[in-house]
Amino acid sequence: MSKYSKEIIIGVIPVILVFLAFLEFNIFPFIMMAALIAALLFIVRPKMNIPAKGEAPGSKLRKPAPMSFDEIGGQDRAKNELKEALEFIIKHEEIKKFGIRPLKGILLTGPPGTGKTLMAKAAASYTNSVFVGASGSEFVEMYVGVGASRIREMFKKAKAAAQKENKDSAIVFIDEIDVIGGKRDGGQHREYDQTLNQLLTEMDGIHTSESPRILIVAATNRKEMLDPALLRPGRFDRHIQVDLPDKKGRLHILNIHAKNKPLAESVNLEKIAEESFQFSGAQLESLMNEAAIYAMRDNNEFIEQKHLTLAIDKVMMGEKTDRETSKEERERVAYHELGHAIMAEVVTPGAVSQVSLSPRGPALGYVRHNPQQDQYLYTKEYLEQRIMIALGGAVAEEMFYGNRSTGSRNDFEQALNLVKMMIDSGLTSLGIVDRDMVTQEELMKANSVILEELTERTRETLEAYRAVFIQSLSILIKEEVLSGDQFRSLLAMLKQKSTA
Known part of the structure; x- marks a missing residue:
């Protein structure tokens, strides 16, 4: 209809x-x-x-299951910062002595799946507050004024619910606030502007001395898109970054999700935490779930280490596929993946864990790397090495076929992103620059110079290991998997022959 x-x-x-x-x-x-x-x-x-016309669907009182901060892993810094902000609600009488104005709004920012919504629910339990939640998309309508009326209705619902339950405070949670809180550009989006204006008015109308007290908690993974009027003090007073967990945090999250799962005694979750670098909390939960599925498929009583290892590949690249490829295509994929593996092993000895020809997700093959130390600062040399590893597949195809294939598309995207990072960090011949102050031609020239130079260095490196390609190819085609130890033994044999 x-x-x-x-x-x-x-x-x-x-x-x-x-x-x-x-x-x-x-x-x-x-x-x-x-x-x-x-x-x-x-x-x-x-x-x-x-819901009646004009009433926000999300303004219906939601009673989430009680959740404590202890149930949220990997976010110690963010949790402590949020708890400190919530103390203004709990100890409101004490803060009056110091003339402190309680906070009106807390903005949780960070990548998807890091636990922002869980932290908002835990905040409600921590402060014994009513929790009223909605998504930003629930306020978007084609009719002018409907979104604004839903904002008003949500705040009324929060106050009424707190009074009904005899609670001193209520937490209004708005997920994906960038949908209604985006920057106003003077365009024709009157409905969006009215909804945002109403939210700003409601936040200004919050009197922190009133009872019940209202605290707004919002979440977004696109903070840069929010209107400055929302971000100023007196509205969202605290901006808390909810980042991807580090190794210690990942281990904590894995242990939380392993509580209801039968793990074998030989399982080493610390190793899984190392291998799942840059996984979000949601991905780690999926990892444990997929590992349990693999164990059930194998009719195993317990989840073993191999199931967790397979689950990492599943979460990163998708499920194994049954795609049939020709002999020529399999050989091309093998050369491509060996190009990545040889470059990775040359720049970082011991880096390769496995080279596989098993199609998984959109990939026809992949190289699994051994866990490296968490790293957040990158030097020019490190970034150049990452680019050379990404280019290794395409260069290997050129060496043996004289041309490239579409299989290098994602590799090139990764290389271009790394070059962009180098330019923005002042690690190129352009020096320290503002991207908006440099012409497109200058950026393209710098980009081409870097990639051409690193492509040539990659080719020179791989040419020295042409014998490894040939020796590894037959094993990889036959077995479909080449372990890191097998691969390193072939490299060692080549070195011995060259020095003899």
């Missing part, structure tokens, strides 16, 4: 009634029937939990 069906029906019915009255037809029974149906809908609507 068309989204305008209701408006069409509302417009047509009066016309029909007027036409029938003009024909001297008795329309009184129709009017009475319509009134009766309207009365029944009015009575039934609350029992069916149908």
Whole structure:
């Protein structure tokens, strides 16, 4: 049914009634029937939990299961910062002595799946507050003014719910606030602007001395898109970054999700935490779930280390596929992956854990790397090495086939992102620059110079290991998997022959 069906029906019915009255037809029974149906809908609507027009779907009181901060792993810094902010609600009488103004809003920012929504629910439990939650998309409507009315309704619901439950405070949580809080550019999005204006008005109208006290918690992974009026002090007073967990945090999260799963005694979760670098909390939960699925497929009583290792590949690249490839295509993929593996092993000895030809997700093959230490600062040399590893596959194809394939597309995207990072960090011949102050031609020239130089260095390196390609190819085609130890032994044999 068309989204305008209701408006069409509302417009047509009066016309029909007027036409029938003009024909001297008795329309009184129709009017009475319509009134009766309207009365029944009015009575039934609350029992069916149908939101009225203008009422925010998310403004219905949500009673999430009690959650404590202890159940959220890997975010110690963010949790401590949030707890400190929540103390202003819990100890409101004490802070009056120091003339401290309680916070009105807390903005949680960070990548998807890091636990921002969980932290908002834990905040409600920590402060013994009513929790009213909604997503930013629930306030977006084609009708001007509907979103603004839903914002008003949500704050009224929060206050009413807190009074009904005899609680001193309520937490209003808005997920994906960038949907309604984006920067205003003077365009024609009047509905978005009115919704944002109403939110700003409601935040300004929060009197921190009133009871029940209202605290707004919002979450976004696109903070840079938010309107400056939202971010200023007096509205969202605290901005808390909820980052991807480090190794210690990942281990904590894995232990939380392993509590209800039968792990074998030989399982080493610390190693899994090392191998899952840059996994979010949601990905780690999925990892443990997929490992349990693999164990169930194998009819195992316990989840073993191999199941967790397979689960990492599944979360990163997707499920294994049954795609049939030709002999020529398999050889090309093998050369491609060996190019990545040789470059990785040359720049970082011991880096390769496995070279595989098993199709997984969109990839026809992949190289699994051994866990490296968490690293957050990168030198020019390190970034150049990462680019050379990414280019290794395409260069290997050129060495043996004289051309490239579409299999290098993702590798090139990775290389271009690394070059962009180098330019933005002042690690290129351009020096320290503002990207907006440099012409597109200059950026393209610097980009080409870097990639051409590193491509040539990659080719020179791989040419010295041409014998390893040839020796590894037959094993990889036959077995589909080449372990890191096998691969390193082939490299060592080549070195011995070259020095003999």
